[in-house]
Amino acid sequence: MKKIVIQGLGYVGLAMLTFCAGAKRKDKYLYKVIGVEKNSPKGSKIVQKINSNQIPILVDDKNFKNFYNKLSKKKRIKATLDKNEYSKADIVFVCSNCDFNFNKKKVELKSYINNIIQISKVIKKNCLIVIQSTLPPGTTEKVLKPLLKKNLIKRGVKNFFLSHSFERITPGRDYYSSMKNVERVIGGVDKKSTELTKKIFKSIFDLRSNKIISFKSPTESETCKIIENSYRATNIAFIEEWRKFCFENNLDLEKILDTIRQRKTHNNIMRSGIGVGGYCLTKDPLFTSAINQVLGYNSKFPLSTNAVVINNKMTSNVMSEIENRFKKKIYCKKVLLIGVSYKEDTNDTRFSPAEKVYNFLKSRDCKLSFYDPIVNYWEYSKGFSVDKKNLKNYDIYIYLVRHQSLKNLYIKYKKGSIILDLNHVLNEKKKLNISRNKNYKSYFIGSRIS
Numbered sequence: 001m002k003k004i005v006i007q008g009l010g011y012v013g014l015a016m017l018t019f020c021a022g023a024k025r026k027d028k029y030l031y032k033v034i035g036v037e038k039n040s041p042k043g044s045k046i047v048q049k050i051n052s053n054q055i056p057i058l059v060d061d062k063n064f065k066n067f068y069n070k071l072s073k074k075k076r077i078k079a080t081l082d083k084n085e086y087s088k089a090d091i092v093f094v095c096s097n098c099d100f101n102f103n104k105k106k107v108e109l110k111s112y113i114n115n116i117i118q119i120s121k122v123i124k125k126n127c128l129i130v131i132q133s134t135l136p137p138g139t140t141e142k143v144l145k146p147l148l149k150k151n152l153i154k155r156g157v158k159n160f161f162l163s164h165s166f167e168r169i170t171p172g173r174d175y176y177s178s179m180k181n182v183e184r185v186i187g188g189v190d191k192k193s194t195e196l197t198k199k200i201f202k203s204i205f206d207l208r209s210n211k212i213i214s215f216k217s218p219t220e221s222e223t224c225k226i227i228e229n230s231y232r233a234t235n236i237a238f239i240e241e242w243r244k245f246c247f248e249n250n251l252d253l254e255k256i257l258d259t260i261r262q263r264k265t266h267n268n269i270m271r272s273g274i275g276v277g278g279y280c281l282t283k284d285p286l287f288t289s290a291i292n293q294v295l296g297y298n299s300k301f302p303l304s305t306n307a308v309v310i311n312n313k314m315t316s317n318v319m320s321e322i323e324n325r326f327k328k329k330i331y332c333k334k335v336l337l338i339g340v341s342y343k344e345d346t347n348d349t350r351f352s353p354a355e356k357v358y359n360f361l362k363s364r365d366c367k368l369s370f371y372d373p374i375v376n377y378w379e380y381s382k383g384f385s386v387d388k389k390n391l392k393n394y395d396i397y398i399y400l401v402r403h404q405s406l407k408n409l410y411i412k413y414k415k416g417s418i419i420l421d422l423n424h425v426l427n428e429k430k431k432l433n434i435s436r437n438k439n440y441k442s443y444f445i446g447s448r449i450s
């Protein structure tokens with residue numbers, strides 16, 4: 001039985017570990033599987049949880065939970081801090097993080113390279129290494145391949161296989177299906193590496209050939225991921241530019257966008273919003289800044305990088321507009337944030353715009369609580385969600401995330417309160433009722449101020 005080792009057990013690695021452990025043919029499991037975490041307090045906690053049959057991150061997806069729990073009970077899911085596990089691997093999936101250092105304005109390539117060095121020190125001959133991390137274009141081919149080659153030659157190990165295959169998993173309700181049913185994109189450093197990676201993915205995810213797209217090189221796979229996320233970030237920034245204009249001139253942006261959507265070619269134009277969060281869109285377009293370093297190719301990416309700059313300012317823009325409108329009415333108030341994850345139907349709060357809203361109002365001496373039916377504990381505020389029964393007595397209500405479960409939420413707002421919908425959470429009827437009620441003041445993002 002072949003052995004698979006997964007490096008890094010975050011959102012991506014945990015799902016890979018589970019799917020690899022669950023891969024079967026004719027009722028027989030195909031692989032021995034183990035995950036390796038970093039020797040850090042966070043890594044140790046993940047390992048300890050996995051080995052005591054718990055899911056180490058909060059997952060709000062029944063399908064995933066059932067799949068994981070079944071395999072965990074059968075002792076198919078294991079984790080360790082021991083880097084020597086790579087020495088027994090036939091296949092290593094690299095799911096560790098490559099971060100962007102926002103202070104130094106650079107990609108943390110050195111730290112990522114160290115992750116690969118750990119693998120290169122012990123792997124055996126003919127091991128297949130599949131890089132799933134999002135990386136600056138060129139990294140696998142120009143940095144990781146020579147590094148692996150050099151380190152393996154030093155140990156007298158002649159052959160290895162290497163490919164990049166980026167991940168599209170979305171944390172949240174569709175965690176399981178976003179991993180299971182998505183197309184796999186593969187770019188091997190050579191034909192054999194691509195073929196081997198294809199075979200492995202087919203066996204793990206039961207994929208048909210038309211769900212596997214192969215590229216000629218890992219650089220194409222890396223570039224595909226960066227363009228995909230830069231495209232989305234740029235679209236969001238584009239709407240923010242016009243949102244500001246419409247707000248300043250009291251124009252109904254959402255009605256304008258609905259009108260534009262009537263053209264088939266424009267029907268996916270984005271809505272306005274409170275900000276961009278999550279681990280990927282906030283950093284991936286900035287990975288273009290490392291292209292010079294990796295490929296020696298001198299080019300700038302003003303649209304992609306400016307998109308992140310614009311998106312970064314979005315939350316504070318919106319909050320400043322609100323302050324200008326409501327003046328001292330937002331100072332020293334009791335505020336309820338409704339939804340604090342970075343996007344709907346997930347409990348992932350990494351870089352969530354709710355953090356900036358929280359800070360903004362905290363610095364105006366507000367007393368903040370939050371209600372989120374999915375995020376029970378919010379690390380950022382070090383607090384728990386208030387109970388659904390206790391949503392009444394607030395001065396300001398701020399809707400931030402379109403969770404499904406908020407659709408039918410009914411709140412009896414306090415008389416004289418301010419209601420802000422900053423992410424299209426309320427439907428038109430609810431908005432109309434609020435804006436017509438003289439007991440409340442309101443603001444709905446993208447709408448004309450009545």
Ligand SMILES: NC(=O)c1ccc[n+]([C@@H]2O[C@H](COP(=O)([O-])OP(=O)(O)OC[C@H]3O[C@@H](n4cnc5c(N)ncnc54)[C@H](O)[C@@H]3O)[C@@H](O)[C@H]2O)c1
Pocket residue numbers: 007008009010011012013036037038039042043046095096097098114115118132133134135166167168169170171279280
């Ligand atoms: N989260 C997503 O939705 C998503 C989607 C697509 C792609 N990606 C990309 O996939 C990669 C992983 O994302 P994630 O969300 O799982 O990140 P994460 O930060 O949640 O998890 C990464 C894990 O790797 C571990 N790690 C770091 N160095 C290690 C080492 N040397 N050995 C063992 N473990 C190590 C960390 O401790 C961490 O637990 C990133 O490159 C990310 O950009 C993420």
